Amino acid sequence: MARMLNQLTGSSESSVPNFGIEPLTGANFASWKDQLMLTLGMLDYDLAIRQDEPAAVTEQSTREHKAAYDRWEKANRLSLMLVKNTINLSIRGAIPDSDKVKEYLKSLEDHFKGSLKALASNLMLQMLTLKYDGSSGVREHIMKMTDMANKLKSLEMEVSDNFLVHFIMTSLPARFDTFKVNYNAMKDKWSTSDLILMCVQEKERLKLAQPESVHLTTTANSKKRKGRSCNFGNKTANKVPKTNPGAVASSSNPLSGKLHCKFCRANEHT
Structure with missing residues (x-):
């Protein structure tokens, strides 16, 4: 980093490092500006954006005023x-x-106002349609x-914390x-931090309650199956020829003990 700072201080514009900032292409103005402002703040070069230009230095200027002007x-x-x-x-x-960075950035924002409006509309649409799937x-x-709400705030579309909490509630x-x-x-x-804490606890509670409900449902279904009778053998017995009335009860009857419905075979009924 020190080498890059030295290079930035004494180099021409064509060889200025971009510190990993994504180049501005048009559609990425919002993300580009975020990266730019973060980098300028870390380098302490956002002074010229945060403060207006000091008065020009004159022969009567104090040493402190000259130092402040040099920094700006x-x-x-x-x-x-x-x-x-x-x-x-x-x-x-x-x-x-422009030879003033603050004025130059203002010209950039004016140039990309249409893109910013489109980005704001897209973010609002995403917030309206985003729903929690319950699994992630x-x-x-x-x-x-x-994060979407914070991006809207940066685009001068204020989203209050109370509205955001209610909006998140509707997405559950x-x-x-x-x-x-x-x-x-x-x-x-609640704040969003409170909401996160409460929702995480509620999800864990629902997760713990789920196995019990599944067990109750499975048990109820099993009882229904055990109490279910099969008339397949009776229906088959009724179809035995009248010429051999003892075939139903006879163990030599080839149909006895073999003809069962799918339900009986699945549950090993005899």
Whole structure:
């Protein structure tokens, strides 16, 4: 990292490292900006974005003022070089040039406003249609929806925490209905962290209760099968020719003990 910083400080724009930032191609503006701002913050070069340009240095300027201006000027120059180095050349030519990184980023945002609106619409559609399948991790499901809400906030579409909690509740399947009723009866409001904790506990409770219900169902079905009688032999006996009335009870009857229905053979009935 130190070598890259030295290279960035003393190199021309064409050789500025991009620190792994995904190049801006158009459709990835939101993710590109997130990576860019994170990198600039780690390098402490976001000073020129967070603060306005200080007053120009004059002969009457104090040493502190000169030092502050030098820090801002360096941050502005290097951050602008990094921003331009991570933009596709075809896009860079369509953006009005500026010697201030804050103004340059504003021009970029104005250029991609249509893409941002499309991204916001897509995120809203995903949130509306996303449902928890009940088998995967409920924690991951809630965090995924929270991430969508945070992305909408970054696109200036505020999603309140209370609305997000209720929205996540509607995405849970019917097996969580009792859990939802209990939540609606409470006066306290939950945060997303509280919701994650409660949903994980509820899923574990449902998982523990499931084997018992399966056992009860299986036991009930087994009792029904044991109490079931087979009339196949009786029906066969009725079909024995009248000329041999003792064939039904005779052990020499070839039909005796051999003709059984599928149910009897499956349950080893005789």
